[in-house]
């Protein structure tokens with residue numbers, strides 16, 4: 001699919017936490033969300049997601065995270081509303097997590113770290129015809145971020161967790177269909193923070209409208225442990241490395257406003 005990120009992976013190595021030079025670089029992600037400095041914006045609308053589980057195609061380990069990819073050649077799985085003026089197509093979702101439950105998220109709320117964070121990546125299909133175009137354009141992308149907390153087992157996530165042993169190694173892919181990503185959203189999607197930022201992996205382009213949910217979802221300790229059983233390394237490599245701590249370090253706010261849809 002257009003959104004398969006294989007072409008991007010070549011520039012990636014698992015733990016590129018370094019200060020990759022980014023032109024300009026004054027709207028980088030992730031950031032710490034300082035709640036008392038966020039600005040309520042009454043113009044922000046509720047999010048409107050409409051995902052068709054039949055557009056789910058595969059789940060694969062790309063050596064940085066595991067991602068579930070969707071067919072984004074039609075308008076079957078879309079996101080609109082919220083801070084967005086246009087209609088965006090879902091191309092994939094993936095997660096970031098730590099080696100322990102003490103950390104793992106990319107964004108933080110008043111410096112609070114979560115054990116993991118879900119990202120649903122969408123691109124502006126009203127303005128562009130391919131993900132690759134949108135990824136280079138101002139506000140070409142919209143990513144929904146959802147924090148994960150350890151608690152009760154997440155029934156919807158289990159289907160995904162059960163597929164992970166089949167993609168333990170980098171570059172392994174399995175067919176995965178009929179998965180509705182809406183089951184991973186919190187019950188309340190009206191309360192969120194939004195700001196202009198970037199991808200948190202190469203090419204780190206500053207093309208993302210971030211929409212971070214205030215309400216987290218709960219997953220069980222055992223479900224998260226399966227995430228940590230994945231490997232950064234391919235089957236051929238002699239030294240296997242656990243896929244953990246696949247998050248980017250926080251970036252300076254550089255005077256950006258973080259708006260909230262709630263008081």
Ligand SMILES: NS(=O)(=O)c1c(F)c(F)c(S(=O)(=O)CCO)c(N[C@H]2CCc3ccccc32)c1F
Pocket residue numbers: 002003004005006008009062064065067091092094119121131135143198199200201202203
């Ligand atoms: N945290 S994040 O939301 O910024 C983000 C990721 F963290 C991440 F890991 C990936 S990726 O596809 O697994 C790796 C490629 O960069 C993407 N994938 C995007 C980035 C580049 C690209 C190219 C084609 C399809 C998807 C993506 C991503 F948008």
Ligand SMILES: [Zn+2]
Pocket residue numbers: 094095096119200
């Ligand atoms: Zn991400």
